[in-house]
Amino acid sequence: MSGRLVVVGGGQAAFALVAKLRALKDMRPITVVAAEASLPYQRPPLSKKYLLREMTLDRLLYRPEAWYAEHEIDIRLSTTVTRVDRLAKQVALSDGSMLTYETLAFATGATPRRLPAAVGGDLAGVFVVRDFRDADRLAEEMQPGRRVLVVGGGYIGLEAAAVARTSGLEVTVIEMADRILQRVASAATSAIVREIHRSHGVDIRERTGLHRLIGDNGRVTAAELSDGSVIPVDIVIVGIGVAANDALAHEAGIETANGIVVDSHGRTSDPTIVAMGDCAVLPWDGMRIRLESVQNAVDQAEAVAAVLAGGTDPYDPKPWFWSDQYDVKLQIAGFGLGHDETLVRQGQRQGSVSVWYFRQGKLIAVDAINDAKAYVTGKKLLEAGATPDRLLLADPQVDLKALLV
Template identity: 55%
Template sequence: MDKIIVVGAGQAGASCVAKLRAEGFEGAITLIGEEPVPPYQRPPLSKAYLLGEMELERLFLRPEAWYGENGIDLRMGAKVDAVDAAAKTVSVGGEMLEYDALVLATGSTPRRLPANIGGDLAGVHVVRTLADVDAMAPEVTADRRALIVGGGYIGLEAAAVARKRGMDVTLIEAAPRILGRVAAPETADYFRALHEGHGVKILEGIGLTCLNGVDNRVVGAILSNGEEHPYDMVIAGIGILTNDALAKMAGVTLDNGIATDAHGRTSDPSIWAAGDCASLPFGGVRIRLESVQNAIDQAEAVAKNILGADQDYLPKPWFWSDQYDVKLQIAGLNMGYDRVAVRDGGAARSHWYYEGDRLLAVDAMNDPRGYMIGKRLIEAGKSPSAEVVADPESDLKALLKA
């Protein structure tokens, strides 16, 4: 193993190359990213960075010089044009680079509103990259009107930031309720009340018919209920598409993203995948985990397996979201839940997901203790009774010893 190429300079790609060096790999490492900046953190982009509370340099995962000091050929603003799996080469700007192992850490791209309903108008934004947020920032100012399309966590976080900047905010969700795909009604109710308490107008079961524009700039929208309203900007939070074009070119198997085995290897033994773009076997199904922690852990596991560790990657899913003064921490996956135990501790609140008697996941709002204990219980395979969990007087910590 002499040459490793990692395509995608996000959290997963950066974690992979760092782990390769930390594990003692002395061969050539090339990290290729389309953005003209070193790898950076994405979560603060739409929060602290957009609010002006974090400088650009603090976003970077490592100083640019670190890559050269560690013998990593960091190619910024570079696009991979082609992958030849048979020849084990990638083409970058016409230059052919050979690899012994190729890691696809290509991430995902936000879904955009269709052009035929005005999605290509100026003032219509998505939240993913530094460039996205830099383009949006001048428009997120007090006394302007924002329409948020999509009631998932991205949309809710965008609504929170817009309100903190003094904007008039309306959020629409075409499904019957916000967070319909990712959280229980109890959690949706909590965040609906939170946002409405901060002055956000939330419209559920209402979609977008079209955007109105003047001089190629958005000035308003017609909603599916027939209402027409003026807006100065629009933010779309309607999901993501996995960046799997290079995987298709390489001929590897796709299944809800780039399909990998438990080691992170694709159907081509020389090609691996990690991060948002990769799907992996978990609990008898195939999943993708769109989170920073998974990007780090999966990429590090791939790095070790490339070097011969031969270890299954066993994810320990956890996620978080910051909205106003509420920190949501999620442990586990709630797929297949049939009931929710609510633990109401006043300022601290948590929702515990069960399938039968088995604990699956926990949503903890300003409840770091509930989150941490829930996470440890899930990882240990322990399932306290829902009745005990729901009793705010019960000692959660004692459940770890049961």
């Protein structure tokens, strides 16, 4: 039995790490320090089924309370780590106590960026969705006929727009960039998603920023946009990206760079400290990247657990993501960063389409919209390091299975 592992954070990566360690029969003492009052739970449904009240919090929990006791995991809720003393190998907790560790794990995630108070970000009616309490407060406001402004045209903003529109609200999305999804998807995918939202009655305004929010008695009532227009609003949902929660590590003298820098085994610049999930900057394809996804949080945490349990295999990310908007499922395999060419393939079912990304002639990613076959095929090709014949790929009459030969 090794010395104590202290895990900072109570989200997906934290749970995946400790669950995998116990599955590997590693019975070292474990303490999880979780800032929230709730046991670890799934985050993606917060902005979708939970917000729509189609799921309750108990259904989001990864495991019930008894599981932690049965697996000898000490979990401390509503508690934060305030300081790390690397020399003494101790952490100070918000309740005034100290914990000694042999290994420290950062699974601190990321925090949604908020609008500054100078532009009205502190007005009532302005929301980000970080935890279930945010979703609860927003759900109370989501009443049919009300007017919603979504600031930011990334996946988070667009998923929120879809939920609001499904709930009968009037929705406007503004995006400062030239197009929605500009940071994370190709122009072809942006065009497809834009049309989906417009067909549902969402007003999408690209190349448009927020100048300021206007309030009355501390409550948002209107928004002045960068084009000079003023629109009435009842609710503002902010989806302008996230910031990695790396301040605690940085203050402890651990290397950070918009996240906690780790090697392929999840180790930080201090070999007794590991990091994983949204807070970690990891090596991939000759670059340093942060992968903000549930899939990466789970896979990286499990890979780190295997290393802590005595394994030596490095973590080799196989990125995949998904987004649910209305009745549309967008599945993404690979990472389209730096692509120089795309190919759009129509699926065999109505409304199904896929966008294939290439860099210097090599397949690097695929976006599949209501096209599970394209997603599965693309994922297999990427895992094999294979690039399909373009002529075959472009022909919708060709069975995708032929590309795997």
